[in-house]
Amino acid sequence: MTDEHKHGIKTVATQTGLTQFTIRAWEKRYAVVTPLRTETNRRLYSDADISRLMLLRLATEAGHSIGRIANLPTEALLERIGTEGTIAQPSEISEEVISQETSLRFYIASCITAIKQFQAQALESTLFAASVAFSQPVFLEKLITPLMQEIGEQWKAGTLRVAHEHLATAVVRTLLGNICQGSDIAPTMPNLVIATPRGQLHEIGALIAGTTAAAQGWQVTYLGPNLPAEEIVGCVGQNGAKAIGLSIIYPTDEPHLANELRKLRRGIHEHVALFVGGSGANAYDPVINSIGAVKINDMPTFRAELEALRAQ
Ligand code: B12
Numbered sequence: 001m002t003d004e005h006k007h008g009i010k011t012v013a014t015q016t017g018l019t020q021f022t023i024r025a026w027e028k029r030y031a032v033v034t035p036l037r038t039e040t041n042r043r044l045y046s047d048a049d050i051s052r053l054m055l056l057r058l059a060t061e062a063g064h065s066i067g068r069i070a071n072l073p074t075e076a077l078l079e080r081i082g083t084e085g086t087i088a089q090p091s092e093i094s095e096e097v098i099s100q101e102t103s104l105r106f107y108i109a110s111c112i113t114a115i116k117q118f119q120a121q122a123l124e125s126t127l128f129a130a131s132v133a134f135s136q137p138v139f140l141e142k143l144i145t146p147l148m149q150e151i152g153e154q155w156k157a158g159t160l161r162v163a164h165e166h167l168a169t170a171v172v173r174t175l176l177g178n179i180c181q182g183s184d185i186a187p188t189m190p191n192l193v194i195a196t197p198r199g200q201l202h203e204i205g206a207l208i209a210g211t212t213a214a215a216q217g218w219q220v221t222y223l224g225p226n227l228p229a230e231e232i233v234g235c236v237g238q239n240g241a242k243a244i245g246l247s248i249i250y251p252t253d254e255p256h257l258a259n260e261l262r263k264l265r266r267g268i269h270e271h272v273a274l275f276v277g278g279s280g281a282n283a284y285d286p287v288i289n290s291i292g293a294v295k296i297n298d299m300p301t302f303r304a305e306l307e308a309l310r311a312q
Contacts, residue, residue, distance in 0.1 A: 004046040005036040012045045014159050015116055016053040017109075023053065030070035032056055047117060054109050062102045078106075103133070108147050115151070115168045116160070123171045131175070136215050140208050141299060144172060148204055169204065176207040180222055183214040190242040190310055195223040195232050197246055197261065199254045205278050206247035212299055213245065216306050229260045233267030243273040243309060245302075246293075252283035265291035273309055277302065 013020045026032045033052055035043040055077045059069050064080055072080075107130045114122035131139050151168055154160035180194075194210040196203055203225040210220045221239055223232065236244060244264070248257070261284070265274065274293040281288065281295055288295050296302045 004048070005044040007045045007047075007050065009035075009043050009045070012050055012053065015050050015113065016057055018053060018057050026053075026056070026066060026070065030066060032066075032070050051113060054113060055106075058102065058106050058109060061105070100134075100138070104138075104142050107133075107143055108150065111147050111168075112150060112154075115164050118164070118167055120167055120171055123168065124175065127171065127175055131179070136211070137299065140211060144176070144204070144208065148172065172204060173207065176204070176211050177222065180207060180210040180214050180220050183220075185214065185217060185219050187219070189217050189219050191221060191239050192218045192243045192245055192306070193221045193223060193232060193236050193239070193241045194245045194247075195227040196225040197232075197248065197257060197264075198226060198228050199251070199257060199260075200248055200278075200280075201225050202249035202278075203247070205249060206245070208299070209245045209247065209275075209277055209302060212302060213306055216303060217310065218243075218306060229263035229267065232264055236268050236272060241272060243275060243306070244268070245275045245277065247278040248276060248280045248284060249278045250280050252280040257284060258287040261287050261291055261293070265293070273305075275302065275305065 007015075009020050009023060012018075012023060016023075018026075027035070033045065033049040035045045035049065038044060052074070055074065056066065056069065059077050059080045060066050062080060069077060069080065107126060110126045111123055114120075114126060127144075130143050134143065148168075151160060151165050155162065155165050192210070192213045194206050194213070196206050206225070207222065210222045214220045221235060221241065223235060232244065235241070246261075261276075268274075274291065275296050276284070276288050276293050277296040285295070294305060296305065
């Protein structure tokens with residue numbers, strides 16, 4: 001046994017999304033990978049085997065038959081998964097849609113592999129490559145959001161540890177923070193303060209909202225998660241923000257949150273717009289309505305609201 005060959009077939013099945021039966025069948029018929037055997041004849045796979053099996057899975061999902069692609073080198077497999085237009089397609093769907101979806105799936109799968117191996121740098125470079133390859137809304141809503149959701153599902157299912165989630169969140173947070181704060185926006189443009197209220201620890205949604213606003217020309221002051229109302233008020237007073245964006249995800253029954261939102265509204269000028277987004281916001285509808293805040297259910301609506309406000 002070598003250090004590289006350390007994964008049993010069960011782990012390989014979990015990480016690649018293939019069944020154990022398919023892995024064994026592809027090995028036997030097409031020699032797609034050659035695992036080592038222990039003394040008791042158990043198969044042991046390397047990280048490279050896992051990556052190759054994952055690529056083969058994505059290429060077969062894109063319509064290529066395993067018999068034809070089993071022995072192709074990695075670059076050729078990537079081409080078939082990527083945007084090269086070689087992907088089999090039903091006539092009614094455009095080539096662009098298919099190749100973009102497939103290539104998004106590939107990026108997400110690559111990110112998950114990097115996370116499972118605690119490879120922060122590989123995760124960072126994959127995400128960076130994706131941020132260049134796709135438009136910003138696609139990158140944020142079709143890659144980052146489903147990636148984080150997949151992490152949540154695997155965490156719940158026990159196939160990812162809390163440490164994997166923490167590593168992934170740290171990388172995503174830094175990347176989005178840099179995009180959000182790094183945009184070269186004229187100081188004459190209006191300011192938007194983004195935060196999550198006291199007790200709300202999930203911040204990636206807030207960062208996505210901030211990044212979206214920065215792309216629309218807003219100067220974004222990102223304050224991070226779990227902030228008491230008086231701190232947000234202090235910031236808005238000092239930088240003369242035209243709007244505030246809050247994110248509410250979890251919990252949905254925080255007894256102090258309604259009071260925090262009221263305190264925030266009382267502390268800011270009546271012309272400052274207050275947007276509340278996030279999957280947990282519905283639970284606070286009564287207070288959101290009573291303070292005249294605008295609840296946002298999706299990013300296109302947020303973009304439209306920001307555009308209208310900026311034009312005022
Ligand atoms: C990363 C993570 C954490 C990290 C967060 C770190 C950080 N710095 O952000 C940490 C470790 C802190 C964490 C803690 C917990 N978490 Co958590 N977490 C996640 C995970 C995996 C990803 C969250 C994320 O980034 N999602 C991606 C973003 C993009 O999605 P989003 O936040 O919904 O935002 C989108 C929209 O809602 C909207 N939006 C959000 N905010 C705003 C704001 C504005 C202005 C606008 C316009 C739009 C908008 O835009 C975004 C894009 O569409 C999710 C899984 C999931 N399905 O999301 C679980 C998840 C949210 N967590 C969960 C749980 C249970 C917990 C804990 C209770 C776990 C525990 N036992 O301790 C604690 C709770 C802590 C607390 N008091 O809040 C559950 C919540 C279940 C529920 N809703 O009832 C989830 C869904 C996991 C699961 N499948 O069970 N978590």
